[in-house]
Amino acid sequence: SRWKSSQPQLDPVDRSDEEGGGDIDWDNLGFGLTPTDYMYVMRCTQEEGGFSRGELARYGNIELSPSSGVLNYGQGLFEGLKAYRRADGPGYTLFRPEENARRMQHGAGRMCMPSPSVEQFVHAVKQTVLANKRWVPPQGKGALYLRPLLIGSGAILGLAPAPEYTFMIYAAPVGTYFKEGMAAINLLVEEEIHRAMPGGTGGVKTISNYAPVLKAQMDARSKGFADVLYLDSVHKRYVEEASSCNLFVVKGGAVATPATAGTILPGVTRRSIIELARDSGYQQVEERLVSIDDLISADEVFCTGTAVGVTPVSTITYQGTRYEFRTGEDTLSKKLYTTLTSIQMGLAEDKKGWTVAV
Numbered sequence: 001s002r003w004k005s006s007q008p009q010l011d012p013v014d015r016s017d018e019e020g021g022g023d024i025d026w027d028n029l030g031f032g033l034t035p036t037d038y039m040y041v042m043r044c045t046q047e048e049g050g051f052s053r054g055e056l057a058r059y060g061n062i063e064l065s066p067s068s069g070v071l072n073y074g075q076g077l078f079e080g081l082k083a084y085r086r087a088d089g090p091g092y093t094l095f096r097p098e099e100n101a102r103r104m105q106h107g108a109g110r111m112c113m114p115s116p117s118v119e120q121f122v123h124a125v126k127q128t129v130l131a132n133k134r135w136v137p138p139q140g141k142g143a144l145y146l147r148p149l150l151i152g153s154g155a156i157l158g159l160a161p162a163p164e165y166t167f168m169i170y171a172a173p174v175g176t177y178f179k180e181g182m183a184a185i186n187l188l189v190e191e192e193i194h195r196a197m198p199g200g201t202g203g204v205k206t207i208s209n210y211a212p213v214l215k216a217q218m219d220a221r222s223k224g225f226a227d228v229l230y231l232d233s234v235h236k237r238y239v240e241e242a243s244s245c246n247l248f249v250v251k252g253g254a255v256a257t258p259a260t261a262g263t264i265l266p267g268v269t270r271r272s273i274i275e276l277a278r279d280s281g282y283q284q285v286e287e288r289l290v291s292i293d294d295l296i297s298a299d300e301v302f303c304t305g306t307a308v309g310v311t312p313v314s315t316i317t318y319q320g321t322r323y324e325f326r327t328g329e330d331t332l333s334k335k336l337y338t339t340l341t342s343i344q345m346g347l348a349e350d351k352k353g354w355t356v357a358v
């Protein structure tokens, strides 16, 4: 018999707009999990054939069959996006949430799952922000990170798509992702472990892309690196991305980022940065193969992602040699960081129509 859970019950919580749920230290947020008040839950069963109306539930543990598709076969996707407290008035802004919705739809196709419509996704994100608004950090201190999940929650034994799916969103206030804060990071090129392969799932945000890279990441962290860079699994010569973010290299007046041909996660920040770099006068902004040689001979290297924002890279270690890159005020990454975050926080006019008001 199929897992059916009762409808979520809402407990009364303080939903005031007061900044500071409890005694949170807004100056030292980092990327730890601070539980918030509500999550959004929406289910989809085979009989119903799609997602019906979802609702807010008190944030907490969920009931899940031991035989659920997600637990047994990893049928799941996640997303990540941020809500910012506006600088120029009341309310909050989301950054390109439709892009996350579309990416989830694309990934759901690859993972044989139904997915919420773009409207359902964006509505759910807005509801989650409003229900947790007291957790949106003060201006300039960070953002409310939204984590949408789509999982095969139905029970199944043989390998097949699950008979029921659950879409959820939870929220947590976050600051900088890396423990280095805003400072430039050191990366290590990983030569043994690969993140993705042609025909695999590297280009979609499936949960199963992430646990397999923990080993490389943990080993590198123990040596003082913030993250690792993966090489393509065929030639072991082209740089793909880091465990948690995309990569850009700058040389002279040219900017390049690895092309997303199925093995690289098509980041929303990545796509936005490509556009902003073009707008800021760089004629040559290319999505192409980026070789190890391109990487180590670059003037400047930086990472992009929702969680990491735009993070400068100060050194990259490859085969025991450490290569250094330009960092600081007079860099493209700094300029793009400022442009991007100004749009996201409502400090600059959003000429692109990228922000969505909540």
Ligand code: COI
Pocket: 079, 080, 081, 243, 244, 245, 305, 306, 307, 308
């Ligand atoms: C994000 O940037 O939102 C991600 O999903 C990356 C994750 C590893 C934190």
